[in-house]
Amino acid sequence: MALTQPTLRVALYEGEGARPLTGAERFDSVKQLLAQGISVRRAAQPGDISVWVGDFQTPQPDGAETRLSRAADTLPAGIDQTRTQQSAAPTGQWKPWFPVIDYDRCTNCMQCLSFCLFGVYGVDSERKLQVQNQDNCKTNCPACSRVCPEAAIMFPKYKAGPINGDIVSDADLQREKMKVDISALLGGDVYALLRERSVKAQSRFSKERDSDKALAERQRCLTKLASLAADIPPEVLASLPSPEEISRRAEEAAERARQALEN
Amino acid sequence: MSAPRLLYCHCQYAQVLPREVKEAVLQKLCEAGVEFEAVADLCELSARRDPLLKDLASGGALKIAACYPRAVKWLFNAAGTPLDPASTEVCNLRVETADIAAAALLRPELQPNLPSGKPTP
Numbered sequence: 001m002a003l004t005q006p007t008l009r010v011a012l013y014e015g016e017g018a019r020p021l022t023g024a025e026r027f028d029s030v031k032q033l034l035a036q037g038i039s040v041r042r043a044a045q046p047g048d049i050s051v052w053v054g055d056f057q058t059p060q061p062d063g064a065e066t067r068l069s070r071a072a073d074t075l076p077a078g079i080d081q082t083r084t085q086q087s088a089a090p091t092g093q094w095k096p097w098f099p100v101i102d103y104d105r106c107t108n109c110m111q112c113l114s115f116c117l118f119g120v121y122g123v124d125s126e127r128k129l130q131v132q133n134q135d136n137c138k139t140n141c142p143a144c145s146r147v148c149p150e151a152a153i154m155f156p157k158y159k160a161g162p163i164n165g166d167i168v169s170d171a172d173l174q175r176e177k178m179k180v181d182i183s184a185l186l187g188g189d190v191y192a193l194l195r196e197r198s199v200k201a202q203s204r205f206s207k208e209r210d211s212d213k214a215l216a217e218r219q220r221c222l223t224k225l226a227s228l229a230a231d232i233p234p235e236v237l238a239s240l241p242s243p244e245e246i247s248r249r250a251e252e253a254a255e256r257a258r259q260a261l262e263n
Numbered sequence: 264m265s266a267p268r269l270l271y272c273h274c275q276y277a278q279v280l281p282r283e284v285k286e287a288v289l290q291k292l293c294e295a296g297v298e299f300e301a302v303a304d305l306c307e308l309s310a311r312r313d314p315l316l317k318d319l320a321s322g323g324a325l326k327i328a329a330c331y332p333r334a335v336k337w338l339f340n341a342a343g344t345p346l347d348p349a350s351t352e353v354c355n356l357r358v359e360t361a362d363i364a365a366a367a368l369l370r371p372e373l374q375p376n377l378p379s380g381k382p383t384p
Contacts, residue, residue, distance in 0.1 A: 003311050007303075023294030030293060031286070034273040034303045039315065043298040089311065095276045096306035100337045104380050131341060134310040156306055156334040157277040164279070164357070165334025167378070 003135055005089035008082065009039045010053050010068070011046030017058035021070075029053060029070045036079050037091025051082055097157055098134035099144055105152035105168065110257035112144045112153060117241075117249045120144070123260040138236045146231065267324035267352070267373050269299035276304050279330065280356045287361030288328055288354075288368070295369055305329050309338040320344040324373050328354045328364055336377045348377040 012029055014020045021029070026042060033040045033053065041049055050065035053075065066085075068078040083090070099112070099120065108129050113121040121144075122132035142163050145153035151168045162168040241249070271289060274280040292299050300319065302308055308316055319325055320339055325346070329335050332353040339346045352374050354364040367374070 005311070007308065007311060007313055009315065023290070023296070026293035027290045030289060030301050034275055034289075034301055037275060037303045037307075039300065039302040039308070041298075041300050042293070091303065091307075092276070094307075096304055096310055097277075098306070098310060100309075100334060100341055102333060102337050103340065104378070154334050154337065156330055156338065157274070157279050159279070161331075165331030165337075167333070 003089075005087065007037070007039060007091070008051065008079070008086060008088035009041065009049050010051040010079075011049040012040055012042045012070075013046060013052035013054035013056075013067075015044065015046075018052075018054040018056050021055065025070075028072070029075070032072060032075060033079070036076060038079060051086075094135060095139050095157075096134070097139045097155065098137040099131050100154045100156060100165075101129060101131060102152045102154060105150040106148075107150055107152075108261075109149065110260055111147050111149065113260065114250075114254050114257040115147045116144050116253060117246060119253075122256070127260045129260070138233070140233045141236045142231050143236075265323065266371055267326045267350075268319065268322055269297060269368055270305075270319055270325060270327045270329075271299055271301045271368075272305040272327070272329035272356075273301065273303050274305070274330070274356075276307070284356050284359070284361045284364065285328075288356060288365050291361070291365035292368065297369065305335070305338055309342045312342045312344075316342045317344040320346050324350045326352045326354065326368050326373065328356055328368055330357050331355055332376055333378050346377060348379055349375055351375055351377050353377065 010033060012021075012026060012033075030040050030042065040053075041047065046052055051068065052066070053068045053070050055070055056067055066082050068075060068082065082088075106129060108127075110129065113123070113129060118133075118136045118138060120131060120133050120137045122130050124130050142153075142155045142158050145151075145155060145158075145163045151162050151172050153163070154165045155163050156165050158164040160166075162172045269292065271292060272280075273285060273289070289301065292301075300315065302315070316339055321344070327335055332355065335353045336346055336348075336351075350373065352367070353376060354367045356364055359367075
């Protein structure tokens with residue numbers, strides 16, 4: 001998916017040649033447009049926006065390239081047609097979920113770049129960490145934020161702080177440090193560990209004859225797994241590539257991080 | 264001095280802003296008859312480096328109804344259009360009531376509140 005296409009913007013027009021709207025009418029139209037993923041300017045003058053939405057009383061007000069009636073039953077189709085004509089970005093096909101770096105906190109340690117298997121991170125010409133491929137990020141997965149020792153990675157749509165952008169407390173920093181330590185103890189490759197543990201568990205359970213012991217062991221493993229991968233959606237875990245592919249991608253990411261840190 | 268420009272984010276693709284809060288704030292903006300920009304999702308515009316963000320960031324005093332100020336600050340930065348901390352106020356619809364957020368947006372004075380720098384331990 002290309003994130004380079006512009007989005008469609010419209011002006012809610014109430015100027016000459018159109019009927020002024022009540023507050024309730026404005027609200028209905030703006031809400032309907034936003035639900036279609038369209039940005040709206042409500043202003044006396046539409047400025048550089050050429051698509052106008054309103055209750056028009058003249059055939060074509062000066063300045064409008066496209067004029068759409070705000071009638072609720074025809075507006076969605078008009079928007080879709082205009083979007084196609086202007087080659088504007090389709091909306092609703094991608095949930096904008098991606099990491100946002102707080103550069104007041106980031107130390108450019110590259111742990112996130114090393115950790116991410118999906119090529120979301122990169123570096124700029126000055127070897128400063130950047131989020132470069134937002135649409136490679138796995139929706140609802142905040143795992144990379146968990147390896148950041150400075151709590152510098154945000155996902156604004158995440159449920160809780162400080163990952164959602166809330167203020168970072170000392171307690172948050174202690175938690176983040178603990179998670180990094182866990183990752184280091186496990187060899188720094190949480191993904192590989194998760195797969196390995198899953199395979200071992202399946203093998204062990206298939207041989208286990210005592211159902212009570214098997215249940216206890218499964219519960220113990222799941223508890224450990226959950227503590228490691230608490231926020232990683234099951235579909236992300238299920239979609240992980242083969243251990244060999246994980247290993248290859250992890251080596252690639254580590255190499256990119258190493259090169260970025262070289263002077 | 265001109266009134267601050269207003270930006271409202273509807274956070275269309277997630278459920279993190281309470282629906283009753285964001286809709287009540289939008290309704291108050293519409294009823295007040297003020298000029299504003301309403302965007303479906305500020306995160307998406309940031310990822311797309313939408314020119315609107317540059318226009319807003321460089322256009323003087325700005326009030327933004329969205330989520331946490333720290334997130335908003337760095338979403339603009341990620342789009343290559345950093346906000347001016349001295350002329351930006353963010354109303355956090357994740358935690359504020361609709362009445363408080365709308366009042367903050369509609370009052371003529373600006374109360375800058377973007378975070379600056381790493382907090383002292």
